[in-house]
Amino acid sequence: MSLPKKIKIFIWRAAKNLLPIAANLWKRKILAQPLCQLCGNALKNIFHALVECRSARRIWKVTEAAVELRSIATQDILSVIQDLERRISKADTEMVAAMFWVAWSARNQVLFKGKREDPRILAAKVEAVVEEFKRVKAQTRKDFDEQKEKIPRGWSPPPLDWCKINVDAAINVKNQCAGLGVVIRDARENFVAVAIKVTKFHGEVTHAEVEAVSWGLSIAKHVELPNIIMESDFQETIDLVNSKKSSRTEIQWEITEVQSKMKEFNAVKVQHISRSCNAIAHSLAKTALESGETAIWKGSYPYKIMYLFNSVNE
Template identity: 45%
Template sequence: MVVYYWVIWSARNKFIFEGKKSDSRILAAKAESVLKAYQRVSKPGNVHGTKDRGIDQQKWKPPPKNVLKLNVDAAVNSKDQKTGLGAIVRDAEGTILAVGIKQAQFRERVSLAEAEAILWGLQVAKQVSSSSLIGESDCKEVVELLNNTKGSRTEIHWILSDVHRESKEFQQVQFSFIPRTCNTYAHALAKFALRNSSTDVWVDTFPAEVQNVMNCVVS
């Protein structure tokens, strides 16, 4: 119960000091995420520095009604200095609304590629709707930086600034970390992007090659 009070208190401060009104559905999802994180680290045997092997969520979960969910990922080919960015947007029914792929130059750090994937994903999601959005990535470091729970790293600061600026195009955006098992579609699309030099976004209807990529994924 304390978690929910804390989330409401944070939203109240945001409204008072920044004039931003929070969507109740996003608040509920945020509270649930914080509670699960606390329960995870509170389990017996969990120590600092261990990986999230006991994480509750192992499969993708749809967002609340009237909220969209964006999943993104980056795949890297260090030999050719290329990065593939994949993004997929779904609604509360699990219906795929949009898919986007983009190939970019690899900039030495995987975290940079993952941050670029989030930025790319927001650009894809904007073509569907500017309503409330939950963005998910399996890169914990970048999600923590976006949520200001980890100290800033100057080398990706400019990308994070672009992400925050792009987020203002939506009614509300929440960024969450998820394990790879919940991000399989985005991961497959990122690998697909490595094999395609073009930048593409598809809304509602998708070419056969993209459908084949997603059909091969165990979600």
């Protein structure tokens, strides 16, 4: 049922006969007699507390569900709801379930605070709670769907006359080395160049990621590309290269070198992407660590690299 969790939990407790009605308290020797504290009649089950009690009937009289409830033979709450689902719509069944919750709350108000609320106000409260929950749920779903649309579904090709360079770094702390991966593709999604490299790990992931960007620019210059889009899934590197943040450590010297390399191209964009859109570069970086080699391929690629292209999804 499309209801707030607190109402669904309440219905579950009612269906499992876990509510502290007089009959249950009497069985546990908490009350001397299993009598309804509001009407004085024998309180045999939860159905009496939620539907048959004089206090509950005052609420049900102002609702259309009263007729349906009177025609139900069973007094087991779960069976009541299942029977209602066969007779009325799902939305109306949800309203009845919510009314059970309100009837119980109203009962407690009378028992513990001596406060009786207008049944019409209680009925209106039910509608308000259910409708507001569904409105918020619908808005949440809408916001979630809109957010999903904003998330890139996968790697996207660059515009015509541009090439896209994806770079990444993988670290092996034990051996104090880093693997760098570079893959360059054009607007038709053709592979222009692929490169792997093993380098020394200087203790900071940012340092390795910046080195991957720098090496990606070197490969792009090697294959003579005029317009490039550089992509990395490491946000800090992108912010440093785009001068959105600075560092007082020695890494700033490398950032300055990267920015100097960028000036050698006709047009350059550096942007952040999700890890899922950078899967091939990440796999290449791990391949560099595993093989321990440095290599650049252009036009033709070894079997292990071709296999990687086909097995990795972006």
